[in-house]
Amino acid sequence: MSQQHSRQESLPPSTTAVGPATVTVFASPASWIESDALAQCHQVAALDGMTHVAAMPDLHPGKGAPIGAAMASTVLYPFLVGSDIGCGIAVFPMKLKRAVPEKLAARFPDLDRALDPERDADDPAWAVVKGDIPAGHVEGLGTVGRGNHFVELARIGTVFDPGHASRLGLADGDLVLIVHSGSRGLGERILRAHTAVHGAGPAPDPGAYLAMHDDAVRWGSLNRRLMAARVAHALGAEPAEPLVDQCHNLVEIRDGVYLHRKGAAPGDGRDVLIAGTRGTPSYLVAAHAGPDANHSVAHGAGRKMSRADALRRGRAKHTVEELRRTPVGSLVVCGDRQLLFEEAPTAYKRIEQVIADLVDHDLATPVATTVPLVTYKTPDLGSTPQRDQRRKRGRR
């Protein structure tokens, strides 16, 4: 274990009370947490029924609710989970003979193109579907989506805990496929149906919401498996079950309250892949968060800049070429230039600091890093302005 991640005395998290609810922030003073995000935490804490808000070190402002927080309440608020119900990160083993980024990038399948049950009936990826497709929802099946979603071929880098890594079947130099994606249009439809009637108010029939929500959670996990199978077949590897698959956007009933996770992964004795950026390593950690942290850990590096700021500042600071070929030597497949700037590594916090905060607060222990080889965001069509416009209008 490196000095940086050695377990020292646990740092006391900073806790404040908002009426009956408490807000605890698991970040060191050295970590930059936007005041807007903290204000959102306190707004959430003031909601009816709220008991405790735990803010992770990747906390940043979201639409109405903060991202990177686990929020416990006696009342179920669908907007606290947001539209991407079931979003999560899965890690799959990938056995390839050679791993030349250029060659592999060229062989990635088009993950903007959905698998069609009829047209693509003979696609071998369907083998991962064991039962029914949740909610019978086939639109967008097998697609990655946009925003911070990605599919990444990576190599195990630094191994901090060889024993733990070995139990996962992993060793230095092994290849893995990381899939970060959610429930696409399904979760969005579920939230929209609620907000159209109740806005940011609670679910009047939690059971009815949870039934649809659970479908979206299952759909997201199935979709990650489908994409992993699509990529495995395209690269000439054998599809495999995920080593870890944790959902960071969902609501669960825990200790008799609704625990809303928004960009906060389950941290109760589970292994979690905490995503870095498209140009820095990610961290596989053993999570052991307790009640103060609402049994949660961070889900990624966390945005440092809004998308608008990242686009404006990125255009002045980076060339497209340096964003497509990163400092760690990986390639980023992304035919959408705007998305490339929005997702630039400099638009995110340093993953090392986020991990250090988790370690210092005794929420997680690093197992290994994954170093990107190829990150797939959206098809590279030899991007031209005309094509970007056409793609945006969905006329490919």
Added chain:
DNA sequence: ATGTCC
């Protein structure tokens, strides 16, 4: 985040 308000 999202078949996104074109």
